[in-house]
Amino acid sequence: MAAARAGRALRAAGGSSCCSSFSSSGGGAGPGFRPPPHSRHDWIGPPDRLSNLRPVIFHVPRDESALERRLREARQDAQAWNQRFWAQQNAAFQQEKEEFIYSRLKAKGLAVRDETGQKATLNAEEMADFYKDFLSKNFRKHMHYNRDWYKRNFTITFLMGQVALVRALRWLRWKKKSVGN
Amino acid sequence: MLAPHSPPAPGAGLPSAAGGSADPDGVPGPGRARWRRPGAEGRGRREQCSAMSAARRCSPPRALAGLFIWHLKKTGIRQVPCQFVHLCRVANDRLITFQYFNFLKRMYVTQYNKDLSQRAKPKSDSVASPFRESQQLDQEKKVIHKIIPISPVHQPLSKTSNINELKEMKLAAEIEGSATPLRAESKEERQWKEMKLRLDDLPGILARLSKIKLTALVVCTASAGFAMAPVPFDLTCFLLASLGTGLASCAANSINQFFEVPFDSNMNRTKNRPLVRGQISPLLAVCFAASCGVPGIALLTLGVNPLTGALGAFNIFLYTCCYTPMKRMSIANTWVGAVVGAIPPVMGWTAATGSLDAGALLLGGILYSWQFPHFNALSWGLREDYSRGGYCMMSVTHPGLCRRVALRHCVALIGLSTVAPVLDITTWTFPIISLPINLYISYLGFRFYRDADRSSSRKLFFCSLWHLPMLLLVMFSCKKSLLEKEEKGDLHGGSHGRAMEMRLP
Numbered sequence: 001m002a003a004a005r006a007g008r009a010l011r012a013a014g015g016s017s018c019c020s021s022f023s024s025s026g027g028g029a030g031p032g033f034r035p036p037p038h039s040r041h042d043w044i045g046p047p048d049r050l051s052n053l054r055p056v057i058f059h060v061p062r063d064e065s066a067l068e069r070r071l072r073e074a075r076q077d078a079q080a081w082n083q084r085f086w087a088q089q090n091a092a093f094q095q096e097k098e099e100f101i102y103s104r105l106k107a108k109g110l111a112v113r114d115e116t117g118q119k120a121t122l123n124a125e126e127m128a129d130f131y132k133d134f135l136s137k138n139f140r141k142h143m144h145y146n147r148d149w150y151k152r153n154f155t156i157t158f159l160m161g162q163v164a165l166v167r168a169l170r171w172l173r174w175k176k177k178s179v180g181n
Numbered sequence: 182m183l184a185p186h187s188p189p190a191p192g193a194g195l196p197s198a199a200g201g202s203a204d205p206d207g208v209p210g211p212g213r214a215r216w217r218r219p220g221a222e223g224r225g226r227r228e229q230c231s232a233m234s235a236a237r238r239c240s241p242p243r244a245l246a247g248l249f250i251w252h253l254k255k256t257g258i259r260q261v262p263c264q265f266v267h268l269c270r271v272a273n274d275r276l277i278t279f280q281y282f283n284f285l286k287r288m289y290v291t292q293y294n295k296d297l298s299q300r301a302k303p304k305s306d307s308v309a310s311p312f313r314e315s316q317q318l319d320q321e322k323k324v325i326h327k328i329i330p331i332s333p334v335h336q337p338l339s340k341t342s343n344i345n346e347l348k349e350m351k352l353a354a355e356i357e358g359s360a361t362p363l364r365a366e367s368k369e370e371r372q373w374k375e376m377k378l379r380l381d382d383l384p385g386i387l388a389r390l391s392k393i394k395l396t397a398l399v400v401c402t403a404s405a406g407f408a409m410a411p412v413p414f415d416l417t418c419f420l421l422a423s424l425g426t427g428l429a430s431c432a433a434n435s436i437n438q439f440f441e442v443p444f445d446s447n448m449n450r451t452k453n454r455p456l457v458r459g460q461i462s463p464l465l466a467v468c469f470a471a472s473c474g475v476p477g478i479a480l481l482t483l484g485v486n487p488l489t490g491a492l493g494a495f496n497i498f499l500y501t502c503c504y505t506p507m508k509r510m511s512i513a514n515t516w517v518g519a520v521v522g523a524i525p526p527v528m529g530w531t532a533a534t535g536s537l538d539a540g541a542l543l544l545g546g547i548l549y550s551w552q553f554p555h556f557n558a559l560s561w562g563l564r565e566d567y568s569r570g571g572y573c574m575m576s577v578t579h580p581g582l583c584r585r586v587a588l589r590h591c592v593a594l595i596g597l598s599t600v601a602p603v604l605d606i607t608t609w610t611f612p613i614i615s616l617p618i619n620l621y622i623s624y625l626g627f628r629f630y631r632d633a634d635r636s637s638s639r640k641l642f643f644c645s646l647w648h649l650p651m652l653l654l655v656m657f658s659c660k661k662s663l664l665e666k667e668e669k670g671d672l673h674g675g676s677h678g679r680a681m682e683m684r685l686p
Contacts, residue, residue: 044459131568
């Protein structure tokens with residue numbers, strides 16, 4: 001039993017050290033941060049450079065039930081999926097924007113950087129074409145993402161509700177027992 | 182619900198909030214870099230947005246701040262009571278802001294004449310330095326960069342060659358680029374927060390979750406609707422209606438934030454919301470929404486009247502289930518959002534009278550028309566964020582339409598103000614007194630339509646913030662008094678009565 005639990009913790013620990021009961025998923029958590037071992041809560045970090053999403057390191061309790069594990073895995077999965085989508089989206093945006101600026105400046109016959117070394121820029125009205133184009137190109141991708149995001153969000157929240165309910169009932173039963181004793 | 186797209190900057194009619202900031206991350210720290218004028222695109226987006234928001238925040242109250250500082254110097258007080266004092270000042274290129282209402286703002290105390298040495302470094306500080314560093318590097322590298330563009334003259338101008346050149350230049354810049362010092366890593370470690378809910382933080386978190394300032398404005402418009410209703414004023418009904426509307430608005434805003442977590446993370450305006458920062462779990466947000474929405478609607482239905490309750494429930498549904506998903510599907514979301522903003526004053530009116538008459542619809546119409554210049558002007562400056570985040574807004578996809586609609590509805594406000602006395606809601610002084618402000622906003626709408634640039638959009642947006650409270654105030658002061666109406670009613674009622682008597686045997 002203890003071995004199975006330890007095994008679960010090991011599997012769950014993933015990239016972090018084998019003795020901690022925390023697990024992270026996807027990019028963004030980084031090798032730098034490790035939550036203190038005595039902490040019994042999840043930890044949330046600064047926004048990721050690429051995706052602007054805040055990575056969460058999930059706490060794995062020693063007596064994690066199957067329901068709790070399902071919840072944690074759903075959250076980890078959603079986090080990794082979100083991270084992938086937005087990192088790729090933002091990177092594509094940045095790159096296409098730079099290409100657009102570069103090609104427009106070229107067309108106007110201007111250098112990318114002027115005498116002071118500052119990057120030459122286009123004003124908002126010239127960029128508007130790019131924004132419109134980018135939005136329409138990615139419309140379908142966003143539709144699929146929205147649908148999936150709503151599904152995941154509802155599932156995770158519903159699981160959270162179930163876990164909270166189970167915990168509350170367990171606490172009530174324990175209270176009754178202790179009062180009885 | 183009033184303005185579902187209302188920004189965090191609280192210029193909107195809150196007198197003590199002059200120049201204040203509800204967006205702690207956006208308040209700039211010391212440094213000249215922060216005060217650069219919002220320039221063209223292509224520069225650091227965050228730089229631009231924070232510089233713009235800084236400029237937005239601190240320009241109004243400088244005179245006030247100046248007076249206050251003078252008073253401080255005179256009285257020799259260095260410590261300022263933090264309760265209800267708000268001050269925004271630039272001194273020696275350093276920004277000092279004091280806080281009011283713990284949960285709405287974070288306090289920054291910096292050096293002032295070498296006195297106060299304690300300083301809470303705002304997070305945004307770390308953003309400025311990498312950019313400045315890379316700028317220096319760019320300057321060193323400029324000679325090399327100038328050589329590269331010359332060579333492709335001989336090659337055909339193809340897209341792939343553009344991309345390759347860009348990659349070369351980027352590589353050259355990146356080689357020197359990012360050496361992460363140990364200091365940066367430990368700073369990052371300090372930014373990790375335990376996701377534990379502290380009870381004393383909870384009121385602040387819930388206030389931000391329910392967008393309390395926006396809710397307050399919504400309740401104000403509902404009260405305006407109640408006040409304009411041609412019935413004797415009933416205080417309990419008024420309080421119940423206001424409370425119910427406020428609770429319904431809190432619920433709707435919480436659900437909206439619950440749905441939009443990853444999108445909010447990616448937009449500068451919304452990246453400090455509680456769910457984005459992990460200060461509260463989604464489950465708790467939903468429970469809070471339910472615990473506000475259910476009592477709110479029940480209060481309206483049972484304590485006021487079923488019509489108001491139904492309108493409240495419908496509005497919550499419209500905002501959370503129609504407007505929020507539609508923001509990412511079609512530009513029609515703006516029209517739906519305008520209806521959402523128009524319903525609260527209608528609710529106020531039906532709370533007072535119990536019926537949906539022309540006056541309610543007129544008030545709703547005024548709020549509906551107001552939403553367009555307000556939101557379209559705001560969205561003009563957020564086009565980059567909307568495009569990247571996948572939001573379908575007129576300002577991105579149909580910019581011409583965006584400006585036309587804003588202008589159209591500014592002019593419609595004049596028309597609607599003129600209809601008010603026709604429907605016996607106000608006297609004829611109302612269209613006359615409100616004409617200057619309506620003309621002014623229409624003028625700004627026209628400038629926005631013609632110039633289509635950031636400054637005209639900002640002017641229009643800020644005008645809309647004071648235009649609405651003033652219009653409602655003028656409307657209330659020109660309200661047709663009940664006595665006048667009764668006299669009129671007597672004349673008609675009397676003749677009717679006589680006619681009736683004659684018919685009866």
